Amino acid sequence: MTEELQPAEPIRVGVLGARGRMGAEACRAVDAAPDLELVAMVDAGDWLFNIADAGADVVIDFTTPDIVMDHLHWCIDQNINVVVGTSGFTETRYERVRQWLSHKPDLGVIIAPNFAVGAVLMMEFAARAARWFESVEIVEMHHPQKVDAPSGTALRTAELIAAAREEAGLGPVPDATKEEMLGARGSDVGGVRVHSLRATGLVAHQEVLFGTGGETLTIRHDSYDRKSFMPGVLLAVRAATRRPGLTVGLGPLLGL
Ligand SMILES: NC(=O)C1=CN([C@@H]2O[C@H](COP(=O)(O)OP(=O)(O)OC[C@H]3O[C@@H](n4cnc5c(N)ncnc54)[C@H](OP(=O)(O)O)[C@@H]3O)[C@@H](O)[C@H]2O)C=CC1
Numbered sequence: 001m002t003e004e005l006q007p008a009e010p011i012r013v014g015v016l017g018a019r020g021r022m023g024a025e026a027c028r029a030v031d032a033a034p035d036l037e038l039v040a041m042v043d044a045g046d047w048l049f050n051i052a053d054a055g056a057d058v059v060i061d062f063t064t065p066d067i068v069m070d071h072l073h074w075c076i077d078q079n080i081n082v083v084v085g086t087s088g089f090t091e092t093r094y095e096r097v098r099q100w101l102s103h104k105p106d107l108g109v110i111i112a113p114n115f116a117v118g119a120v121l122m123m124e125f126a127a128r129a130a131r132w133f134e135s136v137e138i139v140e141m142h143h144p145q146k147v148d149a150p151s152g153t154a155l156r157t158a159e160l161i162a163a164a165r166e167e168a169g170l171g172p173v174p175d176a177t178k179e180e181m182l183g184a185r186g187s188d189v190g191g192v193r194v195h196s197l198r199a200t201g202l203v204a205h206q207e208v209l210f211g212t213g214g215e216t217l218t219i220r221h222d223s224y225d226r227k228s229f230m231p232g233v234l235l236a237v238r239a240a241t242r243r244p245g246l247t248v249g250l251g252p253l254l255g256l
């Protein structure tokens with residue numbers, strides 16, 4: 001067989017948080033993909049070095065905001081590419097990852113606040129719409145097992161909107177509230193109010209409500225099943241070994 005006709009070696013994938021809701025779904029998706037090989041599944045209390053011992057090319061992390069930076073640092077140290085879905089990222093965290101990667105120019109890290117294609121588009125559309133509306137508020141709705149609020153998706157959406165508003169020279173969102181019961185107006189993310197709802201039956205949902213004279217625009221996305229995140233996760237895994245440096249969000253992988 002000539003070199004070109006030989007099938008490519010499968011990408012060896014380890015999953016951190018493998019027994020969690022997203023980790024387990026990611027293990028199933030990797031297992032079902034012919035070009036990927038699931039070589040390690042690690043959860044709380046397991047030996048992290050199983051990932052390195054198994055020769056993983058890419059690690060997928062779906063754990064918790066308090067541990068994910070340690071995982072990232074360890075993977076980069078071990079020369080393993082990383083795809084992160086775990087929430088809790090801020091610009092300060094992204095900058096720290098860039099610093100770690102500056103010593104490993106061949107490694108790729110993809111951190112995506114949301115892997116669902118519809119959610120990526122919702123963030124993109126919201127960022128584009130932002131400059132045309134004086135008012136904006138975000139309502140994110142999730143299952144009650146979620147440990148962090150606001151969601152990573154809502155934080156990222158608010159940051160994108162805030163940047164677009166600043167670039168367009170918009171002032172603060174109008175709001176005459178003087179008397180407020182704590183939490184009634186949600187949290188303030190760069191001047192954008194974010195409201196977090198939790199209810200049994202929900203998976204992951206978000207509305208971005210824009211308003212200006214005499215009209216509103218609502219952009220809404222719903223994930224009804226965690227399967228919605230898997231095409232994006234697999235896309236990122238395949239891209240990670242060919243995309244050195246830090247990539248934030250799935251937008252660049254979708255040509256946005
Ligand atoms: N980017 C995206 O598209 C999406 C991101 N998410 C994010 O992914 C993260 C996980 O969500 P979800 O799966 O629902 O949460 P789960 O709580 O179901 O899963 C997290 C898993 O990580 C495990 N864990 C905790 N500490 C460690 C550790 N040190 N090493 C290895 N595993 C550990 C937990 O174990 P134990 O329970 O025993 O502590 C648990 O099994 C959240 O931050 C969530 O916001 C979720 C959906 C989509």
Ligand SMILES: O=C(O)C1=N[C@H](C(=O)O)C[C@H](O)C1
Pocket residue numbers: 087113114142146150151152153154203204205
């Ligand atoms: O915890 C979840 O479920 C989700 N977390 C991510 C977030 O915080 O934005 C992505 C999605 O909303 C589901």
